[in-house]
Amino acid sequence: MGTHNYNLTEQFEFTGKAKNLSIIAIVIGLLAIGYGFSAEALHERTFANLLLMAYYFACVCMSGAFFLAVQFVAQAGWSASILRVPQAMAKALPIAVVILIAVMAAGLYTHNLYHHWNAPGLTDPKSENFDKLIQGKSAFLNVPFFMARQVIFLGVYSIFALLLARLSNNEDLEGGLNSYRKSFKYSCVFLVIYGFTTPIFAFDTVMSLEAHWFSTMFGWYNFAAMWVSSLATIAVIIILLRKSGYMAWVNNSHLHNLGQFIFGFSIFWTYVWFAQFLLIYYANMPEETVYFYKRFDNYEFWFYLNLILNFLAPLLLLMDRDNKRQENILLTVSIIVLCGHWVDYYQMIMPGTVEEHHGFGIIEIGTAVGFVGLFTFTVLNGLSKKPLIAKNHPFLQESLNHHL
Amino acid sequence: MNNIKYILGSFGDPDEMMHGIQKLQDNNIKIHDVYTPMPIHGIEAKLGVKRSRLDIAAFFFGITGTMTMLSFVYFAAAYDWPINIGGKPHFALPDFIPITFELTILFCAFGLVGSYYASTHLFPGRAPRVMDLRATDDRFIIAIDAKENAEHSKIDDLLKEAGALEVKYNERKYVSYE
Numbered sequence: 001m002g003t004h005n006y007n008l009t010e011q012f013e014f015t016g017k018a019k020n021l022s023i024i025a026i027v028i029g030l031l032a033i034g035y036g037f038s039a040e041a042l043h044e045r046t047f048a049n050l051l052l053m054a055y056y057f058a059c060v061c062m063s064g065a066f067f068l069a070v071q072f073v074a075q076a077g078w079s080a081s082i083l084r085v086p087q088a089m090a091k092a093l094p095i096a097v098v099i100l101i102a103v104m105a106a107g108l109y110t111h112n113l114y115h116h117w118n119a120p121g122l123t124d125p126k127s128e129n130f131d132k133l134i135q136g137k138s139a140f141l142n143v144p145f146f147m148a149r150q151v152i153f154l155g156v157y158s159i160f161a162l163l164l165a166r167l168s169n170n171e172d173l174e175g176g177l178n179s180y181r182k183s184f185k186y187s188c189v190f191l192v193i194y195g196f197t198t199p200i201f202a203f204d205t206v207m208s209l210e211a212h213w214f215s216t217m218f219g220w221y222n223f224a225a226m227w228v229s230s231l232a233t234i235a236v237i238i239i240l241l242r243k244s245g246y247m248a249w250v251n252n253s254h255l256h257n258l259g260q261f262i263f264g265f266s267i268f269w270t271y272v273w274f275a276q277f278l279l280i281y282y283a284n285m286p287e288e289t290v291y292f293y294k295r296f297d298n299y300e301f302w303f304y305l306n307l308i309l310n311f312l313a314p315l316l317l318l319m320d321r322d323n324k325r326q327e328n329i330l331l332t333v334s335i336i337v338l339c340g341h342w343v344d345y346y347q348m349i350m351p352g353t354v355e356e357h358h359g360f361g362i363i364e365i366g367t368a369v370g371f372v373g374l375f376t377f378t379v380l381n382g383l384s385k386k387p388l389i390a391k392n393h394p395f396l397q398e399s400l401n402h403h404l
Numbered sequence: 405m406n407n408i409k410y411i412l413g414s415f416g417d418p419d420e421m422m423h424g425i426q427k428l429q430d431n432n433i434k435i436h437d438v439y440t441p442m443p444i445h446g447i448e449a450k451l452g453v454k455r456s457r458l459d460i461a462a463f464f465f466g467i468t469g470t471m472t473m474l475s476f477v478y479f480a481a482a483y484d485w486p487i488n489i490g491g492k493p494h495f496a497l498p499d500f501i502p503i504t505f506e507l508t509i510l511f512c513a514f515g516l517v518g519s520y521y522a523s524t525h526l527f528p529g530r531a532p533r534v535m536d537l538r539a540t541d542d543r544f545i546i547a548i549d550a551k552e553n554a555e556h557s558k559i560d561d562l563l564k565e566a567g568a569l570e571v572k573y574n575e576r577k578y579v580s581y582e
Contacts, residue, residue: 274498274501277498278498278499278501278502281498281499282490282498282499284490284491284492321459403445403446
């Protein structure tokens with residue numbers, strides 16, 4: 001066992017370039033959204049983009065809480081010294097939840113989102129808009145129950161996220177194993193709830209945009225997307241912190257673990273994506289193939305780009321052991337994967353909302369930049385409140401001596 | 405001239421063994437190999453063992469499986485006996501990805517088992533070659549080639565200083581041909 005002279009009270013200072021850039025990004029985002037709402041014709045596209053980024057933001061944050069829970073339940077030692085980063089992401093979850101619910105409520109109210117199942121007359125047999133399929137699903141897909149599910153699911157995730165962060169804070173102050181044992185217990189409960197509810201959350205938020213179509217793989221497909229994008233985010237934050245002189249205790253074995261996670265779950269994402277695609281392709285039933293028909297028709301470029309960024313790039317760039325251990329390569333791949341999952345969500349959401357009127361311009365880029373700025377601001381702000389290391393974590397020494 | 409081929413230092417504790425390795429290296433005595441009943445963290449780096457090329461072998465076994473399956477499926481489904489299945493192209497790639505994936509893994513797994521047997525000289529029905537049987541139980545063995553290193557008494561001293569419980573002089577390389 002080597003002895004280390006790491007500064008265990010090191011604290012991140014959120015000032016200077018990071019702060020200015022994230023505020024500028026938020027302003028750019030607000031301007032782009034303002035531009036989107038300036039013309040009636042752009043409203044739906046703006047709403048679709050807001051939903052995309054709010055969903056992305058919430059998913060990354062809640063998967064941060066999921067990462068914490070997985071580490072506690074697995075009693076993992078390697079990650080003990082980097083837990084403050086996912087904790088900061090988990091602490092940003094309530095903000096993401098409020099934004100996501102506001103976007104969905106406004107979209108439902110103005111009929112810009114979910115109009116496929118939420119339009120006048122859809123469930124009324126006398127109306128000319130009557131839709132028998134939607135009527136059959138209306139016991140589940142109706143506005144009060146939909147919003148109630150969203151509030152309950154996201155509320156529960158937020159409570160657990162804040163709970164895990166608070167227990168870690170108590171651990172810093174009191175020491176001992178009490179907080180760790182409690183974290184373990186709450187993590188077990190959280191994982192069970194999370195595992196059963198995230199597919200339903202994904203069905204509601206994204207799949208119900210095209211309410212006629214359904215796929216039971218969709219929930220896991222989204223789970224894989226949010227989990228891998230969250231892992232990539234954690235890697236990006238840690239590498240950038242290291243580059244600016246913080247977290248000297250993170251060595252390339254920690255990066256190797258994160259790289260393995262990103263590599264493995266990119267493959268898992270492809271696996272689930274392909275499981276959904278292959279069954280629909282092979283069975284060739286019109287009510288199912290309509291989903292991919294729409295994506296081949298107007299979104300062919302995005303469809304293939306999605307696979308290149310999320311499967312081929314991590315497969316080829318992260319397969320080699322040495323690449324996983326080099327921070328610049330890991331950083332590049334993480335950013336590619338993060339862009340890739342934007343494309344992934346884009347081709348999930350856009351065909352169900354703006355259909356062939358989609359575009360890639362000021363609104364798309366501006367909204368994405370705005371949310372990235374908001375994410376950076378909230379997460380770094382949360383990160384600066386506490387020391388960068390949980391100094392009383394029982395497995396801290398194992399993590400500081402981590403070597404693969 | 406004696407017939408001693410190998411000197412074996414037998415340790416009861418992995419830390420003392422690592423200490424023994426350090427001592428021998430400090431005196432420029434070449435270590436033939438080290439045998440332990442359990443994996444010791446960091447020993448490869450200490451002994452300067454070259455990185456395993458198993459991953460490269462795995463890649464080539466895997467890619468062989470991929471190519472075998474794709475070419476067989478092309479031969480069977482598109483060249484030799486094309487059948488129209490659901491109006492799809494004869495060589496409908498998505499349909500054949502699962503089986504290609506399976507064959508990649510199968511070739512990779514069998515190939516690696518074979519490579520492992522070949523590199524360790526372990527085959528079913530063959531008695532394993534062991535330098536000291538207790539290395540499979542409770543002892544940590546450092547083996548030194550006696551022909552290359554002439555100063556046997558110095559090696560003996562170094563090993564005992566480091567905490568060796570026993571130093572053996574073997575006239576045969578392996579003890580378990582029986």
